[in-house]
Every structure is written in structure tokens, then in C-alpha cells.
Amino acid sequence: MKFGIVTFPGSNCDYDAFHAVVDTLGETAEYLWHKDHDLRDSDVVILPGGFSYGDYLRAGAIARFSPIMQEVVAHAERGGPVLAICNGFQIACEAGLLPGALLRNANLKFVCEQRHLRVENTDTRFTSEYAPGQIVRIPVAHGEGRYVADDATLDRLEGDGRVVFRYCGPEGAQPEDAAPNGSLRAIAGIVGENGNVLGMMPHPERAVDALLGSADGLPLFESILARVGA
Amino acid sequence: MTAYRVEIRVVPRKGILDPQGQAVAGALHALGFGDVADVRVGRHIVLETRAGDPESASRAAREMCEKLLANPVTEDFEIEQVVPAAT
Numbered sequence: 001m002k003f004g005i006v007t008f009p010g011s012n013c014d015y016d017a018f019h020a021v022v023d024t025l026g027e028t029a030e031y032l033w034h035k036d037h038d039l040r041d042s043d044v045v046i047l048p049g050g051f052s053y054g055d056y057l058r059a060g061a062i063a064r065f066s067p068i069m070q071e072v073v074a075h076a077e078r079g080g081p082v083l084a085i086c087n088g089f090q091i092a093c094e095a096g097l098l099p100g101a102l103l104r105n106a107n108l109k110f111v112c113e114q115r116h117l118r119v120e121n122t123d124t125r126f127t128s129e130y131a132p133g134q135i136v137r138i139p140v141a142h143g144e145g146r147y148v149a150d151d152a153t154l155d156r157l158e159g160d161g162r163v164v165f166r167y168c169g170p171e172g173a174q175p176e177d178a179a180p181n182g183s184l185r186a187i188a189g190i191v192g193e194n195g196n197v198l199g200m201m202p203h204p205e206r207a208v209d210a211l212l213g214s215a216d217g218l219p220l221f222e223s224i225l226a227r228v229g230a
Numbered sequence: 231m232t233a234y235r236v237e238i239r240v241v242p243r244k245g246i247l248d249p250q251g252q253a254v255a256g257a258l259h260a261l262g263f264g265d266v267a268d269v270r271v272g273r274h275i276v277l278e279t280r281a282g283d284p285e286s287a288s289r290a291a292r293e294m295c296e297k298l299l300a301n302p303v304t305e306d307f308e309i310e311q312v313v314p315a316a317t
Contacts, residue, residue: 057298062298100303101304108253
């Protein structure tokens, strides 16, 4: 399977995504320059983390108008899978691929640490290789990850099982401060209406090797292979 | 076509937590401005654009806000002023 990894000016997790897909999974990947208009036959598009356009104006606000994003939106509309991580999640929200927005962390701090997440829905093409309710440990690294949407949108996301990852305690408890950023309903990751776009603030591509702290992100990529590749 | 200077104010929508505003409010209280009840921090954008008349400059600015300058999910905007640009 071929992954297309978009590089915007200021992306800095594109190499991590490449490493996860190519070195760990043994699949193929290609970097896609933001000014290009060609997804080069990618089966899956990854919008990686970083600080595209210096986060100027709002995180993701300018990147969403990059030429490649027209192709990414068209790919998503055709049902093609898009994995939007961290800054990618911000870009996907700005582009309207996902509802809501990501605002400055409630405590105003840049949070860079391993966090626990509960897998809330395993019936997606990104999570089928996890066990239902599984608690995973995946790092976050962001200053603007507070997920915000109006109540009606949040209720709809919950009702449709589109909240895929939620921040929680190590044993799965759900204290008030489970989210490191003040996300509403402790939301860490959601899928779009058709389930083919996943946006998440934590970095699964940085959790593919136990030697580096965690391999809990690996099943996410394996799910894509199992569900999309099948 | 005339050059106009357009001033736009973008602020976090009321009801959306603004931790930056809260931090500033805390600092103001610490400085003795205890009467300050609420602070929201937004941004002020000044741009120059060419248009046939002030109304079309304002209309264009509104469209810019809707497309890029403000996030409709979390922010409100206001076109504060449209004046002929100093040349």
C-alpha cells in the first residue's frame, strides 16, 4: 500500500510518519510537496504534525489553502483514507474535513509527554486492530490541541461513534483533567462523517517501537493495512 | 478603483474558553485593576485593498473574514473601519 505524506513549509513529523510506514510497516511512501497538485497514486494520505506556515493566523488556517489540499479534499470525498495527526488534525478541521476547531491549550502550556488514551470505537478503518476499550499510551506534543465544537456537534459525534480516542488515566479512569489540553469531553481523536478521515492530536507515528517508549501506535497503521488494503 | 484601509477585529466568541484572556485578567488583577471583570484577547487586522467604493471594500473584507481571517466555529469578527488609504 502506498502512503502519501504531505510536507507543508513547517511540517516536522513527516519523517516520523515515513519511518513508521516504511521502516516499521514495510510499506511504500512518498512525500507530497504542498504546492503540487498530484497525490501520486497514494492510497492513504497522511497530514503530518508540525507548524505549517508557522501557525500564523491560526494553526492550519493557511495550509488548508495549499494546492495539494484541493487534491486531499477530493481524495477524502471519494472515500479515500486520510490520517491527520496533530497539525494535520488542525488543518483538516480548518479545511472542513472534520467538524470543530483546535484552540490554545487551556493551561496555555505546550504539552509534550506520553498520554493514555482509550480506544472508543474499534469499528473504524484506523482502529480495527485494537481491542474495544483498550488503553494505549501515545505521546502528545502540542500547544493548540483543545478540541472545541458546539454541543449539538459533540452529541452527534458521540452518538455516531465518531469519537475514536479519548484522553484518560493510566487505568482508564476519566478524571476532570484527563485531557492535557482542556479538550471538550476529553476528545483526542475523531473520524469524519464517512469514517475515512481520522484527526487526532496524539502522535501514533511516534509510538511504533517499544524501544522508543511505546509501540501502541502500531495497531493504528496495521488497521489501515487490514481494512483499507483488504 | 480607490485604495482603502480596512480595519478588522477578530475575537474569540463569547462562551468559548479564552485562557489567554483569563491569564491577562489575572495579571491585571495582580496589578491592582481589581475592577476588571472579563478579558478576551483577539486580533486586529489592518489591510489595504483596492475597491470601487467603501461598501465594496467592506463586502470584500467580510468575505476574507469568512474564508480565512476568522474561524466561524470559534471566532466573531467585525469590520471596524473602512477609510481611504493614505497615499
